[in-house]
Every structure is written in structure tokens, then in C-alpha cells.
Amino acid sequence: MKYNFDEIIDRRNTNALNTDGFRQYIFHAGPDKKFNYADEDFVRMWVADMEFKTAPEIIDAIKERADHGIFGYTRTFNDDYYNAFCDWCRKKYDWEFPKEELMFTQGVVAAIYQLIGIMTEKKGSLLITTPSYKQFRGAAQFNGIDYVCSDLINTNGYFTIDFDDFEKKASNKNVKAVIWCNPHNPTGRMWTEDELKKVADIVKKYNLWIISDEIHCDVIRTGNKHIPMAKIMGDYDKLVTCMAPSKTFNLAGLMLSNIIIRDKALRNAMRSTDFTSGSLNPISLAAAQAAYEKGDEWLDGLKEYLDGNFAFADKFFKENMPKANFYIPESTYLAWVDMRGYFVKGENLSEFFANNAGVLLEGGNDMFVGNADGFVRLNFAMPRSIIEKGLNRMAEALKNK
Numbered sequence: 500m501k502y503n504f505d506e507i508i509d510r511r512n513t514n515a516l517n518t519d520g521f522r523q524y525i526f527h528a529g530p531d532k533k534f535n536y537a538d539e540d541f542v543r544m545w546v547a548d549m550e551f552k553t554a555p556e557i558i559d560a561i562k563e564r565a566d567h568g569i570f571g572y573t574r575t576f577n578d579d580y581y582n583a584f585c586d587w588c589r590k591k592y593d594w595e596f597p598k599e600e601l602m603f604t605q606g607v608v609a610a611i612y613q614l615i616g617i618m619t620e621k622k623g624s625l626l627i628t629t630p631s632y633k634q635f636r637g638a639a640q641f642n643g644i645d646y647v648c649s650d651l652i653n654t655n656g657y658f659t660i661d662f663d664d665f666e667k668k669a670s671n672k673n674v675k676a677v678i679w680c681n682p683h684n685p686t687g688r689m690w691t692e693d694e695l696k697k698v699a700d701i702v703k704k705y706n707l708w709i710i711s712d713e714i715h716c717d718v719i720r721t722g723n724k725h726i727p728m729a730k731i732m733g734d735y736d737k738l739v740t741c742m743a744p745s746k747t748f749n750l751a752g753l754m755l756s757n758i759i760i761r762d763k764a765l766r767n768a769m770r771s772t773d774f775t776s777g778s779l780n781p782i783s784l785a786a787a788q789a790a791y792e793k794g795d796e797w798l799d800g801l802k803e804y805l806d807g808n809f810a811f812a813d814k815f816f817k818e819n820m821p822k823a824n825f826y827i828p829e830s831t832y833l834a835w836v837d838m839r840g841y842f843v844k845g846e847n848l849s850e851f852f853a854n855n856a857g858v859l860l861e862g863g864n865d866m867f868v869g870n871a872d873g874f875v876r877l878n879f880a881m882p883r884s885i886i887e888k889g890l891n892r893m894a895e896a897l898k899n900k
């Protein structure tokens with residue numbers, strides 16, 4: 500392979516959330532919290548960024564932009580970035596959108612927090628499916644509104660939508676907006692056209708806002724094809740699509756996300772509370788543009804490597820953790836593993852695996868809002884040798900369970 504995904508890179512001393520932020524993020528604890536393992540001995544399978552260097556084509560673009568030496572106020576005055584991203588959307592998802600709909604935020608979470616405030620006018624409630632990325636709950640809490648959960652149905656590790664329940668909750672007069680995760684974190688589901696159409700019909704029937712968070716749409720198993728909700732809801736203005744190069748190319752720290760907003764009044768409302776006045780970080784812009792223009796081959800390599808990681812993990816679970824239920828996800832580099840065969844209700848699995856296996860992972864209802872008790876999420880975007888070490892430690896810790 501042209502790119503080396505086996506390389507182990509030391510991330511310490513880079514102020515990485517992954518290496519230095521786990522006490523606060525996973526355990527809500529300060530620097531005094533002690534574990535049975537030293538910080539540098541942990542296998543870190545938690546936050547959703549990768550242990551791989553980004554594509555060399557992107558690093559070259561960053562260097563080239565850095566060599567220019569002037570980093571003054573920057574916005575997208577020409578069409579170069581739009582063309583690069585729109586070409587990507589056309590090529591990958593047979594979908595495109597007009598330039599005026601494209602806005603930028605410093606991360607998808609920032610967009611969602613802002614959008615939910617505007618869409619709901621900070622009243623009523625927000626509908627999400629559970630298990631859920633916890634920042635969707637955060638968007639409701641930040642804006643002082645309620646959130647309503649529709650539990651996904653779990654059939655041997657394969658998750659589907661409970662449409663009756665979803666519609667019942669969507670029909671509640673208080674519900675103003677849906678955050679739809681497509682593909683879904685943490686289950687990795689890539690919703691089929693039929694599933695998306697049914698969700699779209701419900702959203703339209705009750706005239707709800709919908710934010711389709713598609714941040715994971717490029718990291719999918721080889722051969723799969725992402726369907727943007729915007730393709731299904733071609734005629735619906737109350738839809739916002741969130742995409743970004745951050746998960747795909749490991750650029751989360753560069754904080755540039757694409758927010759595609761159909762409704763003009765909503766775009767104006769977003770602008771009126773954008774205190775950066777649309778300014779962008781020039782390094783981030785150069786990196787994102789290079790990603791969409793030149794990152795395809797690297798992404799194919801990444802997907803191939805991740806396919807291998809999941810095949811490895813699947814075999815490992817079957818042979819060494821037989822009571823764990825794991826289904827190779829259709830997308831993302833995250834595994835959603837049912838550990839209920841080993842634990843009683845309400846046990847804190849992050850604490851257990853940190854102390855007994857030296858593995859940092861996220862799981863349960865605190866991290867994933869609901870319908871998540873007894874489940875852990877493992878990040879497999881790392882060299883296979885590290886995964887092997889982590890899974891071996893987990894299997895050893897579960898031996899007497």
C-alpha cells in the first residue's frame with residue numbers, strides 16, 4: 500500500500516484531547532484521579548479521531564500555505580473550495596447543492612448548538628434516536644430545551660429504527676426539530692434509502708426541522724455508498740446537512756465544517772450570530788480543499804485498512820470474547836460492542852476497562868444518552884498492532900467474568 504497505516508505515532512505533548520483529556524471527558528475527573536495504569540501505558544480507543552497521519556497530499560498543501568507566510572483575514576471569495584467540495588459530493592454521493600447554501604462553522608457541534616437554538620427559539624424539544632452521540636443531548640441542554648429519545652431496535656447487534664415510536668414522538672406538539680445521524684454514531688448504521696424515506700415522510704408530515712449530521716459519511720466500509728438525506732428530501736427547505744473533512748482525514752483540530760442550509764432566513768439567522776463574520780483559518784481552508792481535491796486515493800487506502808481492522812476484531816471477539824456481541828459496522832471506524840454478557844446493569848464499563856485492562860473507551864448511557872447500558876464503543880482507527888494489544892488486554896480482564 501502507498502500509505503503506511505501501520506506506523507505508530509507518539510501523540511504525547513501535542514495537547515491532544517485523546518492523550519491528555521480523558522480524565523475530564525470520560526471520567527468527569529481532575530488530574531488527581533489515579534488508575535491502575537500509568538497514562539502512557541493506556542491503549543486509547545476512545546475519542547473519535549485517528550492515530551493515523553493525515554494524507555501526505557494534505558500535509559503538503561498545509562506546508563505550501565504556511566510557506567506563503569501571510570495569514571491575514573480569510574474567507575471564501577472565489578469558488579475554488581466550493582468547486583472542490585461540490586465535485587466530491589457529486590462523485591461520492593451523486594449529489595450537489597447551490598453555492599449560496601454553503602456556510603462554515605468551527606466544527607459540526609458548534610453548528611448544531613447554534614442551529615437548534617434558532618430552529619426551536621429555545622422552546623419545546625428536540626428528537627434524537629438512541630444510543631446517540633452525546634452532543635445531540637448537549638444541544639438541547641445548551642439551549643435549555645428538552646430532548647426526546649426514540650430507541651433504535653437492536654437485533655443481534657444490527658440496529659434499526661422503531662418507526663412507530665419515532666412517529667409517535669415526532670407527532671408531539673413540543674417537538675420542533677430532529678437531529679438525524681447519517682451514518683449513525685455509535686452503531687455505524689448506514690440508513691437505506693427506504694429507511695431514510697420513511698424518516699423523511701415523518702419529518703415532513705409534522706413539519707419539523709431536521710439537521711442531518713453526516714460527518715461520518717466518507718469513512719464507510721469499502722463498496723458501500725452514502726445517501727445524503729438531502730437527496731431524499733429534495734423539496735424540503737427545513738433541512739440542514741452537516742459534513743466535514745474532519746473525521747475522514749483526521750483534521751478535527753483544524754475546525755472547519757461544511758454546513759449546507761437551504762432556508763434563506765435560517766442562513767441569515769446563523770450569520771447574525773456568527774461572531775467571526777464568516778472568517779476562516781487559512782491553513783484549515785487549504786487543508787480541507789486539498790482533502791477534497793487530492794485525498795481520494797488516501798481515503799481508499801484508509802478504508803481498506805479499516806476493513807482489515809474490523810475483520811481482525813470480528814475474529815478476535817468470536818474467539819476470545821464469546822459473550823460480547825459485535826457486528827462489523829457499515830460505516831465509521833467505531834465498533835459498538837454489546838458487553839451485557841459480562842456485566843450487570845449499570846456497571847461503569849469505562850472504569851472497569853481503564854483499571855483492569857488499561858484500555859480507554861467510552862460506553863453506557865452517560866456517554867451515549869440512552870439505550871446504551873452495557874455497551875462500549877471502541878475506536879479502531881489505529882495501527883492493527885495497537886488494536887491487538889487492546890483487545891488482548893480486554894479479553895484477559897474478562898477471563899473470570
Ligand SMILES: Cc1ncc(COP(=O)(O)O)c(C=O)c1O
Nearest residue numbers: 547606607608609632684712714
Ligand atoms: C455524529 C457526530 N457529530 C459531530 C461530531 C463532532 O464534530 P466536530 O468535531 O466537527 O464538532 C462527532 C464526533 O465524534 C460525531 O460523531
